[in-house]
Amino acid sequence: MSSTADTLTIDIPVIDIAPFIANEAGSADVVRAVEAACRNLGFLLVTGHGVPKDVTARLYDTARAFFDEPQEWKVGQGRGTSEIGGVAFSPIADEALAATMGLKTPGDFKESLNYGPRLPGDAWPSKPSGLESAFEDYFSEMEILAGHLRRIFCSAIGLAPDHFEKEFVDHLSALRVINYPEQHVEPEPGQLRAGVHTDYGFMTILRSEASQGGLQVRNRDGEWLDAPSIEGAYVINIGDAFMRWTNDEWVSTPHRVANPPSGYGGTARRQSIPFFLNPSKDTVIECLPAFAGQGAKYEPITYGEYIKVKTGQAFSKG
Template identity: 30%
Template structure:
């Protein structure tokens, strides 16, 4: 069944011989062709670090709107705070509707090159709240772990495709990425939901892969594939959700799907439910030319090459509804 979402255990993969890796790879490949996600165990991210990151996020969102505005984003591809309703991710697919019911705090890498204009474009500075010095320390430790995990997952994905294990990681040494802390306020807090409004509207992510530490909820994550339509993926405490984005769909020339997903609106059945999701969006080096893979690794869709960073900036800009 296409709803059978596989689990990759990195500890198992690390110690597996070639035959066992082929057994692990087959269901992964099938799920990525049909839906675009799997669960990840053995990632080595300390549970207490994840708990601290979520707690720091809650503390930030509890600041007054006036205090948070000091850290507001100032352009589409930027770090900092976005208030409630600042995004309409469905707009990227030409399905603009109602603004998304969440607040977000964005964190990015601190890479620098010899080109200040390039750095300003692709590596916007982080906006650390002075009211919360612990947030910076926790976020740097957490995102360091996320980058490590993303690189390890990319080596697995390269092997599944029959490519050299460093195929993706060699092009991701100064990758763009964004760590989101997403706060989904309760129904009682927002006061009501407009027709068709969701915490996050239907969309696909823009990069190569995303790593999600989610909280289970009534108004939670749903994913889509052609056979089943919308359904709730399995939840496993301590595991990460790995889903593929548009760059990986293009890189594999349509072999693997970019996961279509959404986060449901707060529900009347749980009016006090509020959730915090930690979402790490990993891309690649922004000047990488993403050339669709030829068969047998690629899917034969005949897609056209793109420059990774330019593609990301274009899609991020389309998702913005207000500053």
């Protein structure tokens, strides 16, 4: 185990957070490295997080088995909203994320399963076996990791370690598994695997994988950076809600998932698992005192009001 924050010489830093979790020497280095990443780019990768590999593998494999089912069966699953804590299925091109940034594009070339214990969904499908428990177990692990990351953020800002905990009672976090199928035909003009967007909430914790056609992050110079794929690491990024809390000093950075190169001969299928850490519906998002020196840029807004606007844009058919 490293005693310091290990930052690779790449544009998106990779930070070992194990010293902070264990309260060992090097915790302050972890905090400084995370704070710098959040200010400069809003993206980082973390290792030393303690998430069990078998829990991740079980969700990955079980969700993949669902996506391997015939399309005509899948489109009849997870389309209702009558069950809190149920599952929601979003078929290919159902969502156009670029719309949240005012861009009109075809729907994104992806499909997804979505779950949150306090979010509406439908009955879990009859197959594959174990899908519901795989989502629940992974969600629990993400709650633990998110708690560690919140405490790192608090240390970086100079807040009490539990400052944000009251905002995450009855939190509206969501777990999604996304399947990016192989593209056997050319995408429509302007269609990406996931259009350019920023995430809406507090932060996102992403389990990604290497593929042709992957996650790209736009830095402050407008350059698109390919996010590295490092076995066992998680990609972390700041969401819009937390950027507002910091008065835009910590960055919610635009990102996208690119198409594989045209005519690519190998398998370009990709599967990712983002966990969207969101506060409770009634949480008021307003400038933290540590960032209010030049005056607050935004009026206070509840998270429920904010997320309603953003999701309405993403799933608009107009």
